[in-house]
Amino acid sequence: MTNIRYDVVGIGNAIVDVLAHADDALLAEMGVAKGVMTLIDGDQAERIYARMPPGIECSGGSAANTIAGLAALGGRGAYVGKVRDDQLGQVFRHDIRAAGITFDTPPAVDGSSTARCLVLVTPDAQRTMQTFLGACVALGPEDIDPTVISAAKVTYLEGYLWDQPRAKQAFVKAAEIAHAAGREVALSLSDPFCVDRHRDSFLDLVSGHVDILFANEAEITSLYQTSDFSEALRAVRGHCRVAALTRSEKGSVVVADGGTVVVSAEPVVQLVDTTGAGDLYAAGFLYGLTRGLDLAICARIGGIAAAEVISHVGARPEAPLADLVRQRLPGIYS
Amino acid sequence: MTNIRYDVVGIGNAIVDVLAHADDALLAEMGVAKGVMTLIDGDQAERIYARMPPGIECSGGSAANTIAGLAALGGRGAYVGKVRDDQLGQVFRHDIRAAGITFDTPPAVDGSSTARCLVLVTPDAQRTMQTFLGACVALGPEDIDPTVISAAKVTYLEGYLWDQPRAKQAFVKAAEIAHAAGREVALSLSDPFCVDRHRDSFLDLVSGHVDILFANEAEITSLYQTSDFSEALRAVRGHCRVAALTRSEKGSVVVADGGTVVVSAEPVVQLVDTTGAGDLYAAGFLYGLTRGLDLAICARIGGIAAAEVISHVGARPEAPLADLVRQRLPGIYS
Numbered sequence: 316m317t318n319i320r321y322d323v324v325g326i327g328n329a330i331v332d333v334l335a336h337a338d339d340a341l342l343a344e345m346g347v348a349k350g351v352m353t354l355i356d357g358d359q360a361e362r363i364y365a366r367m368p369p370g371i372e373c374s375g376g377s378a379a380n381t382i383a384g385l386a387a388l389g390g391r392g393a394y395v396g397k398v399r400d401d402q403l404g405q406v407f408r409h410d411i412r413a414a415g416i417t418f419d420t421p422p423a424v425d426g427s428s429t430a431r432c433l434v435l436v437t438p439d440a441q442r443t444m445q446t447f448l449g450a451c452v453a454l455g456p457e458d459i460d461p462t463v464i465s466a467a468k469v470t471y472l473e474g475y476l477w478d479q480p481r482a483k484q485a486f487v488k489a490a491e492i493a494h495a496a497g498r499e500v501a502l503s504l505s506d507p508f509c510v511d512r513h514r515d516s517f518l519d520l521v522s523g524h525v526d527i528l529f530a531n532e533a534e535i536t537s538l539y540q541t542s543d544f545s546e547a548l549r550a551v552r553g554h555c556r557v558a559a560l561t562r563s564e565k566g567s568v569v570v571a572d573g574g575t576v577v578v579s580a581e582p583v584v585q586l587v588d589t590t591g592a593g594d595l596y597a598a599g600f601l602y603g604l605t606r607g608l609d610l611a612i613c614a615r616i617g618g619i620a621a622a623e624v625i626s627h628v629g630a631r632p633e634a635p636l637a638d639l640v641r642q643r644l645p646g647i648y649s
Numbered sequence: 650m651t652n653i654r655y656d657v658v659g660i661g662n663a664i665v666d667v668l669a670h671a672d673d674a675l676l677a678e679m680g681v682a683k684g685v686m687t688l689i690d691g692d693q694a695e696r697i698y699a700r701m702p703p704g705i706e707c708s709g710g711s712a713a714n715t716i717a718g719l720a721a722l723g724g725r726g727a728y729v730g731k732v733r734d735d736q737l738g739q740v741f742r743h744d745i746r747a748a749g750i751t752f753d754t755p756p757a758v759d760g761s762s763t764a765r766c767l768v769l770v771t772p773d774a775q776r777t778m779q780t781f782l783g784a785c786v787a788l789g790p791e792d793i794d795p796t797v798i799s800a801a802k803v804t805y806l807e808g809y810l811w812d813q814p815r816a817k818q819a820f821v822k823a824a825e826i827a828h829a830a831g832r833e834v835a836l837s838l839s840d841p842f843c844v845d846r847h848r849d850s851f852l853d854l855v856s857g858h859v860d861i862l863f864a865n866e867a868e869i870t871s872l873y874q875t876s877d878f879s880e881a882l883r884a885v886r887g888h889c890r891v892a893a894l895t896r897s898e899k900g901s902v903v904v905a906d907g908g909t910v911v912v913s914a915e916p917v918v919q920l921v922d923t924t925g926a927g928d929l930y931a932a933g934f935l936y937g938l939t940r941g942l943d944l945a946i947c948a949r950i951g952g953i954a955a956a957e958v959i960s961h962v963g964a965r966p967e968a969p970l971a972d973l974v975r976q977r978l979p980g981i982y983s
Contacts, residue, residue, distance in 0.1 A: 333740075336967075364743060365743070367743070367747060368747050368748075369708065369717070369743070369744040369745075369747045369748050369965060370707075370743075370744065370747075371705050371706065371707040371963065372705065372706040372707070372740060373704075373705040373706070374703065383703070401735075401736055402735055402736040402737050402762070402763075403736050406667075406706060409698060409699070409701070409703070409704075410703035410704065411703075413701060413702050413703045413704075414702075414703050428736070429736075629705065631703060633670075
């Protein structure tokens with residue numbers, strides 16, 4: 316059996332975020348749907364960018380943010396995702412490797428440029444995302460290295476991958492390798508509209524191939540087509556080993572064989588930008604889970620990591636996450 | 650005579666900043682000199698970047714930061730600087746135009762990539778800068794459009810341009826056009842080491858061709874080769890119409906025909922990153938000056954703009970500067 320070298324390997328869309336502040340009037344004027352992630356093509360990206368206020372660029376991508384959070388907590392992470400051999404691709408590669416994460420997916424040498432997500436942050440700290448997938452469409456099963464997948468306790472997949480046929484093949488291949496090696500598979504539902512687009516196959520996945528599920532309230536209720544969170548809770552039970560469901564300021568609910576754990580949200584001094592909240596919750600949760608900690612503690616670490624990332628602009632941690640967890644949960648690092 | 654269309658046209662090195670947090674130990678390990686700007690070549694930039702922690706990218710460049718600050722205050726700005734036609738060049742172009750600034754310098758279509766400044770921010774909020782000038786070396790006198798220079802009340806030049814022969818020619822051409830049109834010329838000394846490199850020509854410039862001089866304590870004492878700030882004050886008097894000299898937390902001193910004005914620093918709630926402090930002081934000062942305000946008020950607007958930019962990471966304003974000035978100096982916007 317392959318030795319464990321990673322706590323989690325994440326597979327996702329490798330994206331550089333372009334973040335700018337905007338108000339609701341500008342969103343309306345630009346005709347973009349608030350609070351969700353919309354896929355756009357290269358021409359739309361040019362048009363929207365031209366109308367965006369001055370911004371900053373930082374590495375993003377849902378699963379990549381999660382692995383960056385895991386690494387900041389002290390976990391061992393690897394990442395699989397496709398950039399191009401351009402300047403933004405170099406930025407993405409630098410940032411993830413500088414965080415101590417193994418990232419060996421070869422960049423695309425032709426085709427679209429590195430993916431960009433145009434993020435408009437409104438004064439209520441909501442983020443509205445327009446994503447140009449660019450080079451991400453080149454991710455395919457050939458990018459899945461069985462030795463890396465088998466060496467990770469958990470293979471973590473972002474639902475967004477389901478939007479592209481070849482990434483979906485990569486996703487399925489990775490899940491099969493993980494299970495064959497006796498590892499676990501985690502899935503983040505990513506976005507309620509992503510769930511809408513792929514409900515049937517997500518339902519099939521969750522009940523048959525996913526051990527650990529991450530979703531927020533909008534996503535899990537969309538999956539089971541109900542407006543009632545309790546009904547969604549009942550529906551998900553038994554479909555996977557662990558379902559960690561986040562509810563913003565109401566904290567999170569973890570559904571598992573042993574029962575249900577309800578954990579409050581961590582205090583947030585100043586809510587600035589919710590980009591990455593779900594990604595960082597998953598980071599903290601998986602950090603705890605791969606160390607065999609109680610589910611309630613996993614959920615609290617997730618909450619601490621999420622609270623840090625929403626207190627500043629951008630979806631990767633800025634403060635030393637391990638120190639924050641050490642302060643709030645003494646005894647975790649021993 | 651050309652109609653006034655701009656308050657200030659800035660000419661400088663068009664740079665994208667790559668900012669990351671670092672501690673003194675990492676600076677020492679990387680062998681970089683703390684607190685100053687060092688010029689590096691492309692190979693050095695690759696090596697240093699490879700060792701930098703994860704970062705964020707945002708548009709920078711000393712004079713460009715100043716014009717961005719001027720625009721945020723409500724001033725009319727234009728900018729001249731050279732990027733390449735690459736992704737970081739597009740970022741620079743987008744950000745400066747999105748701020749409402751005229752920027753029509755054609756990008757270089759071959760040669761080095763867009764300039765990058767690797768900025769390491771230490772916990773004491775000091776910034777240490779390593780600059781790869783890249784496409785900036787392609788800036789030349791052909792990029793100076795006489796109709797733009799003649800249409801600006803002030804032509805603002807960053808001392809850093811003096812490091813490249815053709816940019817220096819552009820600088821001199823712009824100053825001559827400005828004076829021939831009856832406009833004023835402002836110069837920022839940029840950096841004590843930049844002053845060291847070009848002391849004789851800066852002394853010649855300041856006494857013969859510059860109307861408004863910006864310098865901090867280290868730069869003005871380096872210019873006059875004295876360790877005594879009062880002596881530097883005496884030396885600069887009469888050399889140019891106005892010298893605005895910044896002293897960090899001690900505020901600023903303005904030397905002019907009518908006498909000397911001493912202004913306290915503005916309060917700063919949280920000092921995070923001093924990148925851009927001098928650039929934004931110049932922005933506020935020039936905003937006031939081009940509106941004919943008293944020199945003490947000009948210095949206070951400069952202090953308010955500088956205090957905003959050092960309260961967050963990055964060298965461009967994030968908060969609405971005009972609102973901040975309106976709150977602190979009621980009556981400025983009437």
